[in-house]
Each structure stands twice: as C-alpha cells, then as structure tokens.
Amino acid sequence: MTKQVALITGAYKGIGLEIGRQLGRLGFIVLLGARNKNKSETAALLLQEENIEAHGVELDVTNSVHIEAVAKRIEAEYGKLDVLVNNAGVYTDHLENYLDAIRASFEVNLFGPQALTEALLPWIKASPAGRIVNQSSILGSLGTLLSNPMYGERSAPAYTTSKAAMNAWTVQLSISLRDTMIKVNACHPGWVKTDMGGSSAPMEISEGAESAVWLATLPPDGPTGGFFHKRDQLPW
Ligand SMILES: NC(=O)c1ccc[n+]([C@@H]2O[C@H](COP(=O)([O-])OP(=O)(O)OC[C@H]3O[C@@H](n4cnc5c(N)ncnc54)[C@H](OP(=O)(O)O)[C@@H]3O)[C@@H](O)[C@H]2O)c1
Numbered sequence: 001m002t003k004q005v006a007l008i009t010g011a012y013k014g015i016g017l018e019i020g021r022q023l024g025r026l027g028f029i030v031l032l033g034a035r036n037k038n039k040s041e042t043a044a045l046l047l048q049e050e051n052i053e054a055h056g057v058e059l060d061v062t063n064s065v066h067i068e069a070v071a072k073r074i075e076a077e078y079g080k081l082d083v084l085v086n087n088a089g090v091y092t093d094h095l096e097n098y099l100d101a102i103r104a105s106f107e108v109n110l111f112g113p114q115a116l117t118e119a120l121l122p123w124i125k126a127s128p129a130g131r132i133v134n135q136s137s138i139l140g141s142l143g144t145l146l147s148n149p150m151y152g153e154r155s156a157p158a159y160t161t162s163k164a165a166m167n168a169w170t171v172q173l174s175i176s177l178r179d180t181m182i183k184v185n186a187c188h189p190g191w192v193k194t195d196m197g198g199s200s201a202p203m204e205i206s207e208g209a210e211s212a213v214w215l216a217t218l219p220p221d222g223p224t225g226g227f228f229h230k231r232d233q234l235p236w
Helices: 012-026 039-050 064-077 100-123 157-178 209-218
Strands: 006-008 029-034 053-060 081-087 131-136 183-187 228-229
Touching: 006 012, 006 064, 012 029, 012 039, 012 081, 029 039, 029 064, 029 228, 039 053, 053 064, 064 100, 081 100, 081 209, 100 131, 100 157, 131 157, 131 209, 157 183, 183 209, 209 228
Parallel strands: 006 029, 006 081, 029 053, 081 131, 131 183, 183 228
Antiparallel strands: none
C-alpha cells in the first residue's frame, strides 16, 4: 500500500468534507466519516465525481461499535492509517440544561476523538509518517479567552471547556508519542461559513480547511504538540 490514507471525522459537510477534498486532490485515499452510512456515502460520491478516491465510513464518534468497525476495516483494507483528522464537533451551549450541554459537548469534542484515536493508534503507528490533527477552536485557548471579543456578551462554557480539554489532550498525546514518527497537533480553522460558523463568518470553507490540511501533510521536521491557525502558532 503506497498511497496515503486519511480518515476525517464529521466529513459529510462543512470543513470536514473540504479537508477530504483537499487531501484527495493531493493524492490521498480519503475515508469520510459521517454519523450514518447514507451520509458518508453521499459525501464519498460527491468527491468521487471530482476524481478523488473517497470512501464513506459510518462513524458516529460517540459510538464504540462504529469505532471498532472502522479500526477493523482500516486493518483489513489498508494495514495502516497515515492521517487522522478529528474534525467532528458540536456546539451545544444553546441547550437549556447547563450540565447536559457540557456533557454532550465533551462526548463529541473530546471523549469520541480520544476513543477513536486510541483504537486507531496501532494503524497510525504502522504508517511511516502518521499525523493526528485535532480540530479545535480559538475559543479553547485559555490565553485569549478573556480578551476574545466574541465573548463580551455571552459565554459558551460547554464549547470552550471541551476545546480547551482537546488542546490539553493534544499536548498529552504528543508527549506520549514523542519516540515515534507520529506528529500530533491542534488547529483553529478560523471563523468559517458553515452550519456551525453561520453565514456572517468571514472565511470561506476552502480557506477554513487549510490549517488542518497543512498539519496533516507536515514534513518530518514539522512541529508536534502545537496549536496553529494556518501556519501561525496560537497561545494555549
Ligand atoms: N465554523 C467555524 O467557524 C469553526 C470555528 C472553530 C472551530 N470549528 C470546528 O471545526 C469543526 C468542523 O465544524 P464545521 O464548522 O464544519 O461545522 P458543521 O458544518 O456543523 O460540521 C460538523 C460536523 O460534525 C459532525 N458531527 C457532529 N456530531 C458528530 C458525532 N457524534 N460523530 C460524528 N460526526 C459528528 C456533523 O455531522 P452531521 O452532519 O451528522 O450533523 C457535521 O458533519 C468542528 O470541530 C468545530 O468545532 C469550526
């Protein structure tokens, strides 16, 4: 298997689908994760029509059966995974119950990516240059939270804490993998026009995918254990 293989979660639409498109154009086989089979196959068909080798993968990141099945499929079909982009994410701060919002956010934004990464690590280790990219947010940056103008009028305890936790986990994982070839980084895509970002966002989806695609394709001397927007390092 000489072709590189990438799995992107939450890839039915938005930034995740675009990361699949951009990695596909670079020659990767892209596995597009979506919460149900139909959605994943619809996304794959769209990219296949653009001459990209894309395959749908049923993958709700909170579903352990899905995670186990994906790991088995990657083992059987490719024997390695070069890139994992933990892109799936939710913003649950609109939920009425404060604790429900926090729990739901952590399930998708932290525990799901952790379980998936754990299950896939043997196959990422089998790659000569494994890359793990965690799609975080500047709203998870403790260093900028107090001065972030978006939070002058409202707060988002579920989203911000789950992304801050994802950032801490990124560092932790990079430390535990420092004796391997694997690089682990987090990124902020920018404020992007998607269902989550809304129509007032200034960035187009194609630009929003750039940070993750850069981290997914880092050369051997690239960084690990960092937090980036485009190629600029962000404060934790
Ligand atoms: N847009 C922005 O301005 C912005 C800024 C900072 C960070 N981000 C981050 O960027 C990532 C992508 O967001 P986006 O803007 O592209 O939003 P989006 O269009 O709402 O896409 C989010 C994707 O995540 C999927 N998803 C949700 N829960 C899932 C689960 N349990 N398992 C698997 N997939 C799940 C959704 O699936 P369904 O289609 O089934 O709902 C959807 O495909 C997120 O992690 C988000 O936090 C976005």
